[in-house]
Amino acid sequence: MRDTTKLHPRLQEKIAELLELCEKNKIKIGIGECVRTVAEQDALYAKGRTAAGSIVTNCKGSSYSSMHQWGVAFDFYLIMDVDGDGKTSDDAFNDATGLFEKVGKLGQTIGLEWGGAWKSPVDKPHFQLPDWGSTATKLKQLYGTPEKFMATWDSTSKVDQTAKKETVTAAKNKVEAAKSKNTKYVKPYTTKANLNLRSGAGAGKDIILTIPKGKTVMCYGYYTKVGSTVWLFVQYGKYAGFVSKEYLA
C-alpha cells in the first residue's frame, strides 16, 4: 500500500523531512510501498515459490517479520530522467548515477535506517525507523502483532482539544536532546496524573502541553537523569518532549 498516512506518525514526519532534503539536493523521489498487510506480504512471499517470478522476500505474512507490516518502513523510487531519454517512467530504479546511495545518505543524516547499508539483503530503496533494531524481533516481543502496536499510536495521536490549544506554545519551544539511552525504557506508558510534557529534563523547563491522566505515551529508550529523577523522552501523538518517569505506569 502506498499510503504514508498509515505509517508510524514519526516516520511520516521523517518522510516529509527526507522529501525536503532531496528537493534541496535536486533529487526527486516518490514514496512506494509503505504498510503491508498479511495478505500482501503472503503474495510477495509466494513469488518464486508457489507463484511465478523470483524470490523477493524471506518474510512470511503470518510471521510479521517484515518491518513494512509494522508500519515503520517505506520504499522510495526515483522520478528522474537518469538515462536522458526524456522520460522518467523507465528510471524509477535506475541506479546508474548512484542516486540511491545519495538518497540513502540523506536519510541517514535525519536518523533513518537505510536498507542499502545492510549486508544481506542490500535493499537500496528501503528506509525504516531504527528504534527497534533492524528486524521485527523486538517489536514482536513488545507487542505481539502489528495491530496491537498500531493501537498504541492511535491512543497517542488522539490529542485533547485542551492540548491542541497549547500548540502555539509548543511551536515556540525547542526540545533539548536526551542524554542517555537504555532499551529497558522502550515501551508504551500510561500517565498516572495530568502530566506536563516539557521541552527539557527538569521541572523548570518549558511546558509544551499537559497530557491528561490515563493517556498513552511512547518511550523509545531515550532519557536524561537529573539527580535521582529519570526524565523520559516520549512521544505523545505528534508531540515529543520530556516527562518525569515517576508519573508513568
Ligand SMILES: [Zn+2]
Ligand atoms: Zn522495504
